[in-house]
Amino acid sequence: MEVITSIEEIQQLAHRLEKEGKKIGFVPTMGYLHNGHLSLIDLIRERSDILILSIFVNPTQFGVGEDLEKYPRDMERDLELCREKKVDYIFAPQTDDIYLQGASTYVSEEGVSQGLCGEARPTHFKGVTTICAKLFNLVRPAHIAVGQKDAQQVVVLKRMIRDLHFPIEVVIGPTLREPDGLAMSSRNSYLNDRQRQDALLIHKALQAGKLLVDEKGVRNVDRVKAELMTVLRSGSFVRINYAEVVDRENMKAEKEIELGRSMLVIAVWVDNIRLIDNILLG
Numbered sequence: 001m002e003v004i005t006s007i008e009e010i011q012q013l014a015h016r017l018e019k020e021g022k023k024i025g026f027v028p029t030m031g032y033l034h035n036g037h038l039s040l041i042d043l044i045r046e047r048s049d050i051l052i053l054s055i056f057v058n059p060t061q062f063g064v065g066e067d068l069e070k071y072p073r074d075m076e077r078d079l080e081l082c083r084e085k086k087v088d089y090i091f092a093p094q095t096d097d098i099y100l101q102g103a104s105t106y107v108s109e110e111g112v113s114q115g116l117c118g119e120a121r122p123t124h125f126k127g128v129t130t131i132c133a134k135l136f137n138l139v140r141p142a143h144i145a146v147g148q149k150d151a152q153q154v155v156v157l158k159r160m161i162r163d164l165h166f167p168i169e170v171v172i173g174p175t176l177r178e179p180d181g182l183a184m185s186s187r188n189s190y191l192n193d194r195q196r197q198d199a200l201l202i203h204k205a206l207q208a209g210k211l212l213v214d215e216k217g218v219r220n221v222d223r224v225k226a227e228l229m230t231v232l233r234s235g236s237f238v239r240i241n242y243a244e245v246v247d248r249e250n251m252k253a254e255k256e257i258e259l260g261r262s263m264l265v266i267a268v269w270v271d272n273i274r275l276i277d278n279i280l281l282g
């Protein structure tokens with residue numbers, strides 16, 4: 001496994017691989033890897049000749065007062081995990097090389113990135129689309145793997161890839177969870193024991209909502225949302241940002257639940273730690 005930090009080197013590599021007719025599979029991450037990240041590597045391994053994973057804590061997707069400085073980092077451990085997973089190349093650029101002095105060009109998606117996380121974090125998705133467009137230009141992947149855990153991010157990236165004609169196939173990996181149901185996230189490392197107990201309510205709420213739909217046949221959105229709220233409100237430290245029923249293709253609020261199309265999405269703060277999760281219905 002080779003670690004590349006320079007822009008020039010990754011461009012040369014991508015160019016060489018392209019000339020050799022090799023298909024690149026790419027997993028963009030912010031590091032502090034967990035099994036959710038590693039499952040994405042497995043997901044695109046068979047369709048790719050070469051696997052590249054990026055590790056870059058992208059400053060532009062953090063808002064003012066968010067956790068950029070304290071975002072967890074452990075490059076040595078990440079590299080070891082990637083070596084074990086037989087990743088071919090790690091791309092871990094410096095912030096100053098990605099965002100050049102005086103840079104004034106951004107990529108923003110203006111439809112599906114509105115609402116939900118886009119409302120609570122107004123600059124977040126512009127940061128995500130900007131860094132991903134840069135990474136796609138540098139790495140030139142044929143396939144990328146992204147996690148369903150970040151449902152709105154998936155929809156935003158698919159839209160950007162389509163709108164900007166990136167020749168990239170998007171492969172979506174299911175959400176990996178801890179044994180108790182908590183969705184794996186680098187941010188889980190912030191949680192102390194009592195916060196973690198409350199964080200578990202997110203998955204419990206999603207399951208309670210899904211149970212109403214799957215087993216009780218409920219199709220009324222308000223009824224399901226009320227159930228999500230009741231479970232979430234049983235926690236002492238949970239502040240609800242949103243608990244919604246949306247269309248998984250465009251993240252718009254649903255009026256009626258439709259199996260195979262609707263999705264339950266939740267974002268909460270447990271104290272000041274923001275956590276998101278979702279579950280597909282049908």
Ligand code: AMP
Pocket residue numbers: 028029030031035036037039040145146147148149150173174175176177183184185186
């Ligand atoms: P991040 O490092 O948080 O930017 O995440 C990098 C990629 O891993 C994104 O595509 C995420 O959606 C995905 N991911 C994060 N958590 C999980 C999880 N629990 N299961 C599967 N994929 C995940």
